[in-house]
Amino acid sequence: MRAAENSGGAAGHLADPDTTMAVIGVSCRFPGAEDPDRLWRLLAAGESSVAEVPPGRWSGPAAGQTPRRGAFLERPEEFDAAFFGISPREAPYVDPQQRLALELGWEALEHARIVPDRARGTRLGTFVGVTGDDYAQLLSPHAHTLATQHAMPGVQRGIIANRLAAFLGARGPSITVDSGQSSSLVALHLACGSLRGDESDAALVCGVNLHLLPQSVLLAARLGGLSPRGRCFTFDERADGYVPGEGGGAVVLKRLRTALADGDRILCLVRGSATTNDPGGETLTAPTAAAQAEALVRAYRQAGIAPEAVDYVELHGTGTPTGDPVEAAALGEAIGRHRPADRPLAVGSVKTNIGHLSGAAGVAGFIKTVLALSHRQLPPSLNFDNPHPRIPLDALNLRVQQELGPWPGGPAAGRPRVAGVSSFGMGGTNCHVVLSDWCPESAPARPRPEPAPADPALPAAPWLLSGRGEAALREAASRLANSAAARDPEVSAGDVAWSLASSRSAFEHRAAIVATSRDELLAGAQALAEGTAAPGVLTGTARPGGVGVV
Structure with a gap:
């Protein structure tokens, strides 16, 4: 049954x-x-x-009706x-x-x-x-x-x-x-x-x-x-x-x-x-x-x-x-x-x-x-x-x-x-x-990990981002900063780092944000989104035969 x-x-x-x-x-x-x-x-x-x-979305006679x-x-x-x-x-x-x-x-x-x-x-x-x-x-x-x-x-x-x-x-x-x-x-x-x-x-x-x-x-x-x-x-x-x-x-x-x-x-x-x-x-x-x-x-x-x-x-x-x-x-x-x-x-x-x-x-x-x-x-x-x-x-x-x-x-x-x-x-x-x-409990699920502390001390964790162009890379950083800032603090910076590394496609323009705290990672993502330099933010372009750092 x-x-x-x-x-x-x-x-x-x-x-x-x-x-x-x-x-x-x-x-x-x-x-x-x-x-x-x-x-x-x-x-x-x-x-x-x-x-x-x-304004300007529609035109013609039907638009006025x-x-x-x-x-x-x-x-x-x-x-x-x-x-x-x-x-x-x-x-x-x-x-x-x-x-x-x-x-x-x-x-x-x-x-x-x-x-x-x-x-x-x-x-x-x-x-x-x-x-x-x-x-x-x-x-x-x-x-x-x-x-x-x-x-x-x-x-x-x-x-x-x-x-x-x-x-x-x-x-x-x-x-x-x-x-x-x-x-x-x-x-x-x-x-x-x-x-x-x-x-x-x-x-x-x-x-x-x-x-x-x-x-x-x-x-x-x-x-x-x-x-x-x-x-x-x-x-x-x-x-x-x-x-x-x-x-x-x-x-x-x-x-x-x-x-x-x-x-x-x-x-x-x-x-x-x-x-x-x-x-x-x-x-x-x-x-x-x-x-x-x-x-x-x-x-x-x-x-x-x-x-x-x-x-x-x-x-x-x-x-x-x-x-x-x-x-x-x-x-x-x-x-x-x-x-x-x-x-x-x-x-x-x-x-x-x-x-x-x-x-x-x-x-x-x-x-x-x-x-x-x-x-x-x-x-x-x-x-x-x-x-x-x-x-x-x-x-x-x-x-x-x-x-x-x-x-x-x-x-x-x-x-x-x-x-x-x-x-x-x-x-x-x-x-x-x-x-x-x-x-x-209703099915043979895998054990769930204990929730992470609000802002755990962590070794340097890289948040990896990429885009097909510089503008796309900055947009990806903006979305990451907004999303990560809005999420429950129980979602650890390490979890975000793992997801970015394992479940995202890698495009030509790349960046790594390296820090030892969630706040520093968020600050790095915001700086990358704004196109400004910040400690721990590395950018580069993937080329055949290697990655060129810019």
């Missing part, structure tokens, strides 16, 4: 190492939250990156094409969504401590969720005069996963998914199936979304999906739609057994997932609670976790007066009614922080939940005062998480921390994914 089937009832404590997936790396790029650390700070502080549409608020990336067109082996002739034809997927994929692999160069020839699967093709529409009117042989692969959204796989040299499945707004969570669901079916040894899942043209936003407004007030009031009585969002995220997965054998750092577990099709209510795009509830029931059944063990659900949560009541009813039916009245299910939506990322919305909610499990805290869902009149929270046994608080349940309750993530496509493709934190 599999461990998940012999879980001892509602707790669902044991995780089958062959059917459970380990999340070992994440990356993200959202407005005001350009990496997971900054995303968590934004979420924990209850902040929003929604603002006015950047769209709502003027959303969460937009700055300069999404900027891209280091040479880093990814893309020639100057080809680069202008590569959709910025393809560019963003390449960047996120690289960063997620590094976060998983997988040297991207070593993915070549492996059974790494690449799965990307995306819906928009604004760049193809931008190029189309000029195709007869400007297009070259690079245009078609550059703008075809179905090739985004293939572009990522080709760059990495990965030989696992490579699939681009468009199921509407649920695309990236469905991509994750398919990746888990590929791992369980032994098609892949690891999977890189990505979701990206950019609004390069106002037309797609205008169509959403005409459908009635966008909030005229420019805020997402999920589950609130003021709910009148969502705001558009940009960016993306990527996740690296392995089977739990493989991750344990490889000695990977495990952020959390994917215990199960399911998809259903909603044939529609009164219209093609009208959701039904029955179809959404079925997706939840199937996901928790596959996970071997009873509904009453769920602590939190990250909502699809668009803040629309039609969608929110249906989603609430489905949650009440599948989870809420199975729980004690004094323990309502906590819910929230990242769309209140960073807008609705369309095809990348699912992975955004997934990454938020991974971070919440890692930090063992629930961040607030914004813009909620009073429930929508068609959402009887008490009767459904639900509550909106309104402030940063400790994760409910968990080991103190004799079970792991459990969460769900929902994402629903406009045409009826529903997806729900079940996560739990990593409980080493």
Whole structure:
């Protein structure tokens, strides 16, 4: 009998190492939250990156008819094409969504401590969720005069996963998914199936979304999906739609057994997932609670976790007066009614922080939940005062998480921390994914080391950095300084040194920061970022036959 089937009832404590997936790396790029650390700070502080549409982003008649608020990336067109082996002739034809997927994929692999160069020839699967093709529409009117042989692969959204796989040299499945707004969570669901079916040894899942043209936003407004007030009031009585969002995220997965054998750092577990099709209510795009509830029931059944063990659900949560009541009813039916009245299910939506990322919305909610499990805290869902009149929270046994608080349940309750993530496509493709934190006692895990002191005395430890150019090297130093300064002091300087030496690609321009304390290493990284000299900071350029120090 599999461990998940012999879980001892509602707790669902044991995780089958062959059917459970380990999340070992994440990356993200959202407005005001350009990496997971900054995303968590934004979420924990209850902040929003929604603002006015950047000046000059859109032009033409449609630009004047769209709502003027959303969460937009700055300069999404900027891209280091040479880093990814893309020639100057080809680069202008590569959709910025393809560019963003390449960047996120690289960063997620590094976060998983997988040297991207070593993915070549492996059974790494690449799965990307995306819906928009604004760049193809931008190029189309000029195709007869400007297009070259690079245009078609550059703008075809179905090739985004293939572009990522080709760059990495990965030989696992490579699939681009468009199921509407649920695309990236469905991509994750398919990746888990590929791992369980032994098609892949690891999977890189990505979701990206950019609004390069106002037309797609205008169509959403005409459908009635966008909030005229420019805020997402999920589950609130003021709910009148969502705001558009940009960016993306990527996740690296392995089977739990493989991750344990490889000695990977495990952020959390994917215990199960399911998809259903909603044939529609009164219209093609009208959701039904029955179809959404079925997706939840199937996901928790596959996970071997009873509904009453769920602590939190990250909502699809668009803040629309039609969608929110249906989603609430489905949650009440599948989870809420199975729980004690004094323990309502906590819910929230990242769309209140960073807008609705369309095809990348699912992975955004997934990454938020991974971070919440890692930090063992629930961040607030914004813009909620009073429930929508068609959402009887008490009767459904639900509550909106309104402030940063400790994760409910968990080991103190004799079970792991459990969460769900929902994402629903406009045409009826529903997806729900079940996560739990990593409980080493539930599987043959390796012993964990004792936490390091806050700032231990250490022998001279080198922090090694590299880049394809001097500017890239300085940027790497800046990111290192910001990230290391923000991290918990229990993450020792020696651990950072080991990660930099063992899990990063080595490029031509290199630097070593050598010091005997964490503060000195941080000061050296900051000096390198600013291009100034500092004790213990060495720079050089790798050349055939040796390294030249400059």
